[in-house]
Amino acid sequence: MKFQSTAEYVAAPELAVAVNAAVVLGRPLLVKGEPGTGKTELARQVSASLGLPLLEWHVKSTTRAQQGLYEYDAVSRLRDSQLGDERVHDVKNYIRKGKLWQAFEAPSRVVLLIDEVDKADIEFPNDLLQELDRMEFHVYETGETVSARQRPVVIITSNNEKELPDAFLRRCFFHYIRFPDADTLAAIIRVHFPDIKEQLLTAALTEFFAIRETPGLKKKPSTSEVLDWLKLILAEDLAPADLKRDPQHLLPKLHGALLKNEQDVQLFERLAFLSRGQR
Known part of the structure; x- marks a missing residue:
């Protein structure tokens, strides 16, 4: 085997x-x-x-x-003994495997x-x-x-x-x-979404790894979260261009599937604010 x-x-x-x-x-x-x-x-x-x-x-x-291993239900045995139940005479009746x-x-x-x-x-x-x-x-x-x-x-x-x-x-x-590299993650995604278009897959992975590698991120999005994200992207019929982040706030489309706490959402909002201030 x-x-x-x-x-x-x-x-x-x-x-x-x-x-x-x-x-x-x-x-x-x-x-x-x-x-x-x-x-x-x-x-x-x-x-x-x-x-x-x-x-x-x-x-x-x-x-x-x-x-x-097992649990011995002494309470049930005591109750059965009070009710005169014949099962009480065999302790095996009260062993839960x-x-x-x-x-x-x-x-x-x-x-x-x-x-x-x-x-x-x-x-x-x-x-x-x-x-x-x-x-x-x-x-x-x-x-x-x-x-x-x-x-x-x-x-x-x-x-x-x-x-x-x-x-x-x-x-x-x-x-x-270890977290999968881009090629392995692409292979995992194709298993779950065999009909996904290569351009959309490439654009999604580019955005995903950019988000994941953002300095200061408290909870990096995982494999299960990128699969949820892609499921939503396909349900919304988004194109590769739709996944590009707006420089005004830098949050990804459908970011709730990827960012799971307010600190990380605020991080992207602060980065967008700093980016606007440098222009």
């Missing part, structure tokens, strides 16, 4: 190498990169490329590692996405060390040990919001998704 670009996803050669290396080593692939560079989508495309089912575990600030448990007991190999691991508490990655390393865990309520039938392909994403523990990093194969 080897991962490669799919009809819907353009994977840089070094990214494909990283995925395949992690699969061979049997280690989780830790993927970092700017928001919007396709980290989450990577897991879905690896699943499609390798023909494996996908399980997604989206981490939140309140997520605990235990939830990935987490995504790791589901991946371990799956009849065939799966791809497991642990998305945005850095959103949770700093102890979250450490709490998963043994389970990801040994591919097994103990269920204290039932006394059973759950072991993986087949080692899942584990893809972990991070937006670099928190530093991850060294012990966790040692157990992962790491890859940083």
Whole structure:
């Protein structure tokens, strides 16, 4: 099994190498990169490329590692005992399997996405060390040990919001998704908009990279944002000439798809003001 670009996803050669290396080593692939560079989508495309089912575990600030293994619903068991429900005699009726448990007991190999691991508490990655390393865990309520039938392909994403523990990093194969160059981004856009005219694509990319490279920009627009922008451009049937920015305010057409905070909008307004003052 080897991962490669799919009809819907353009994977840089070094990214494909990283995925395949992690699969061979049997280690989780830790993927970092700017928001919007396709980290989450990577897991879905690896699943499609390798023909494996996908399980997604989206981490939140309140997520605990235990939830990935299982949760024991003691409240429901107490309620059932008060109602005289026969289910109360079997503790297994109150065990809720987490995504790791589901991946371990799956009849065939799966791809497991642990998305945005850095959103949770700093102890979250450490709490998963043994389970990801040994591919097994103990269920204290039932006394059973759950072991993986087949080692899942584990893809972990991070937006670099928190530093991850060294012990966790040692157990992962790491890859940083760099922002694509103009040729790669053009290839990505053609996958999503196969009928786009080359002149419009060239004009859009010229404007996009000029915006992205503006000094002082707080939030650089990402791959997902340029795709949204182009979708609007095509919906409005704009021509290449329409994308040229007005020197009076310098904001791009449909700038709400690219600029996501008031500081960056104000930056372009200040640049336009300075430009007018120099005339």
